[in-house]
Amino acid sequence: MPAALPPFGFEDLFDNAPCGYLILGPDGRIEMVNSTLLGWVGRTREELIGKKVPELLNIAGRIFYETHFAPLLRMQGFLNEIALDLKSAEGKRLQVLVNAIERQDVDGQPVATYVVLLPASERRRYERDLVDARTKAEAGLLAEREVSEWREQFIAVLGHDLRNPLASITGAARMLLGEPLSEKGVRIVALMQGSVTRMAGLIDNVLDFARGRLGGGIGLVRDANAPLEPVLVQVVDELRAGALERKILAEYSLTEPVLCDRGRIGQLVSNLLGNALTHGAADEPVRLRAFTETGILEISVANGGVPIPEKVYPNLFQPFFRGEGHGSHQGLGLGLHIASEIAKAHDGEITVVSDQTETKFTFRMPTAAP
């Protein structure tokens, strides 16, 4: 004969709900427990009535219950989503999430506590995986940071060590020019000075690129008060000194103050001029034009020669991009990239137009902060 089904309703819901139920007395002792929970922990009702919740927990859970669960429940009257481990009679663990609410009399004294327990083993595993993943990610980040600090230091030292001998060569070349020199000697010193200028520019570009890639970006020290023109004149003079046979025509009309990092703008112009000298036709002049007009600074550098093929336009400002030909005069392919980064840092941009007549790079930026 089949066993009679229990009457469906609240009592059966309490006893056979798909979650564990406990009702605790005012002293925290178990007064009622449902069959679902008894099944989980493998205990009889008689064993649990009159006991306290820690009886069902592992030792860590007991400490947690006494130091967090019980006091918090008393203070705020409820608890949600507390993770605990139930210990069964056979010593097995069951991870559960626990909610509890304290029922109080009119004076706020606890009368009973209702506790609901839901199995949460899968969830706990998932959460622990997440915590593990986060711990790993944090460790990775820390290691990455160490490497990056080391690299930053390396770059600083490298920059210093590379620039020092260059400064000595510059000084020596200047001293040589004070000596009586043959015509050939003067030309050789000019070549040396040109190489030094180019080398200094390369070092700046490499260091800036490495720093930018490390997340430092192009640092700016903006100043609207000091004039920009002398800086540009000096850049042009340096490049002229290294390319005596080339003609650089410069035209300045800087009438408005420009809020910019003058050293950086000098570097930008030096890169554009260097690019024009390298890739432009040797028998045509390089034309620099720098002017301000209604809140805009515009500096253009133009050269003659073979136009840039349209298909490489999108790659011009990419790092390590190098045009065709000219073997030994090729740089690292960082000049235009750094120039465009400097432009961006100034809220400006560099555009290019290239045809049979000329190839012209134009830098535009607002003279004042936006």
Place this chain on the structure above:
Amino acid sequence: MSIETRNNLNIRGSGDRAIIFAHGFGCDQNMWRLVSPAFEGDFQTILYDHVGAGGSDLSAYDPPKYSTLSGYADDLVEIGNMLDLNGAIFVGHSVSSMIGILASLKVPGMFGKLVLVGPSARYIDDVDYIGGFSQDDIDELLGSLADNHMGWSAAMAPVIMGNPGRPELGEELSNSFCRTDPKIAQEFARVTFTSDNRADLRHVTAPTLILQCREDIIAAENVGDFVRRNIQGSRLVLLDATGHCPNLSAPNEVIAAIRDFV
């Protein structure tokens, strides 16, 4: 940063004598909310949070300093010095019993009397000593703390704020109830449950009252009795309260016992 902010100092009441309450592991000064008001009529009451707990300044948490209970005791001494405490009454719950003892040894005279609620000089069993826990138990505890802070740190506050049954829990409290940075909580648990202050007890000279609960698995009766035997002249009162937090479960009994002693 001021000590007031660092330790979320709350001074109330009026009276010639000061009584300072220190909370234990797991919560903050709210632990004393049912006890400290009873002393405001005739005492200056001082409540504070250990750095890392409740409304303390988490940025002040300096891992090396707080890797021992002595670091916490230094904070207590600083509070005492700032308030010019002399002969004050110290009431410490759980691990703060030992923090108070350490502070009283650093500056004799700052505390005239000590009240230790559920004290334990060592939680882990040792040769000829039963603290109640093994090292494995404590390691497991640290793991279970990690499990719980997942849900706590982010989700607890809004839930508490939406509790219509307890309107007295204002926004201020709801955001700080036993809240703590999970990493700090773990570290405080480690410091608490691996501490060994048995050798400090015999140096205590201040009159000391021990309040011992029944069925306290954190600090069982034998543990409280060890403290009593090792502090010369100390008294132990066995409360009717059960568990580890009589300041919440039986505040009136705790108040009466303290009153009787001071």
